[in-house]
Amino acid sequence: MIRSLRVVLALCATLTTSLAQAADPIERRICVFDLAGNVGPVMTAMKDWQTAALQWGLKAKLVAYTNEAIAAEDLKAGVCDASLITGLRGRQFNQYSGTIDSIGSLPTMDHMKVLLQVLSDPRSAKPMTSGDYEVLGVAPAGAAYIFVNDREINSLAKAAGKKVAVLEFDETQAIMVAQVGATPVSSDITNFSTKFNNGVVDILAAPLIAYELLELYKGMEPDGGIVDYPIAQISMQLVGRLDKFPNEVAQLIREASFEAYDQVRARVKIEEDRVPDRWWIDIPADEKREYEAMMQEARDTLRQQDYYDGRMLDLQSRIRCKFDPSRGECSNKN
Template sequence: MLVLLVRPALAANERKQFCVFDVAGANGFVYQLLRDYQRGAVSAGTSLVMQPYTDEDLAIRDLREGQCDLVALTDMGVRHFNDFTGSISAIGAVPYYEDLRVLLHGLASPRIARHLSQDGYEVLGVAPMGAAYLFVNDRAINHVEALKGKRITVFEGHHDARHMVEFVGAEPVPAKISNFARVFNSGQADMSYAPAAAWEVLEMFRGAGDRGGIIRYPVGQVTIQLVAREGAFSPEFVRESRKLMARLYPDAIRVIRQFEDRIPNDRWVDIGPEDMLEYQEMLRQVRIDLLSNKGQEAQLAAAVYHEDMMTILRKIRCYTNPGAMECSDQNRE
């Protein structure tokens, strides 16, 4: 009887290796945010030993090799394991934080659980990292036509972003999460996309120079997602983990807005209502084109979008903005 009583206690206190990718390491926003998740996990009976990673590819490798029980990755990194949640960062698909709040609340629902497990891995929750904005070295780049001929960084494997760049007549410049800021800051690219925190944390104000800034229109949302091998955690903890991550939303958005508010107001490039509609429609046409374009790059891009997630995202956009053109257009996602 004593053995039967002790075994559950040992299992509940089992220590798991939690590998956290944050470009700024242990001092970064993501790592600090997930300390709150770590404390919640302890209350749920799971002890997590956090280890910072500044190289996302290394974190992915260590998860696959069993050195990490749980890993925190960007949505692009998660595309290696789950195309449903990997589609959250689809180009222009989640324009506003309110859209993201509705989505993340829904992802914690048991009704969505079947989509969160794929190919032996499961997603244990999603939290915001911030809207992805276009950083530019010239504030005159404030409408879609101005994008033509510009050099824009594109992350390796981000085929949908490459397709968008080529769709608008711009030139893709290959980059990685570990070096895209350096590429922009060194003048090798005219534009780059990242959360507003990159202005300060990655010193992207250097690449912007005196003439540049940030276009105040999100081209997507960047999220941090937790991934584990199926069976590494109990079903009870997996369900609780998704709730814990959803509860991080208010604190995450508070910090994200602090980063946005610290950017000098004259560095934000505000676009007019007509130009904003043009951006929205251009991004929608990019996503639609992926479904019909037979080019190799377009097919690679389309493959990362999960049809069910794209439908969910459209419904959320039309819930928060029912007057949008796409909500009445016959050519829907």
């Protein structure tokens, strides 16, 4: 999730198209969520970009935030011209792009690539703007998996009665936990890994690139593991204030985001490959089908509650059917 965000270099570089024409540098305050703060890998990437941006006529003031919630609130308050946050947190600014991370909607990174290609097309620009905000770019952060402290928790039935870390602002997780009879433990992105590593919770969901960054191996030792079934594709989104980043500039950044996809994916894979094979927990095919059915039910429920954007869910369904027309949901699709 973190190192892959060097994509910001590619995303923001396209600002030169309109800003370089200005006689005086245009100042923008970019708030960057990085768990490691000012010395973290995200800020390191952004500082490289900041230096280069001066020659484009953009004077960017970078501010590191270790608390993602505050980065989002400061964007609302106008303290930030743009904030780099997770798609889960970004849903409050744009429900359409915030539904990219919906549970089970994109089975693989290949599905994610097709989706981001669609979103980079100018014809998809309209829903990327919502109220006073516009999504300037989306970067893939890899799939999220279920981490457990006991390898015996290799089925939904065995998760019953266990404690599960759930992000307090993501209703999806609470619904999923309730469905399997487990106990949700409200957490945020700054402490959910600590709760797992200290044994406060038995289960958490996280992208593989968090394995080393958040030292999740501590929570899995000695008998835990990672259930070999991706439950969501995680995104990082650069959300800007509409009056600070014109639509045409945002479109260029989105196009650059997709053009950088393969490079970003390669960086994410390097981090994912750091996970030793011994941690993987295989689950049978019928268990995977049970996971899929449960996630479909959760998506349907959250669509009805207007938590997920139906337009994005429909687009994701069409992409799933493109990859596998034999899926039951595809019978009525062209």
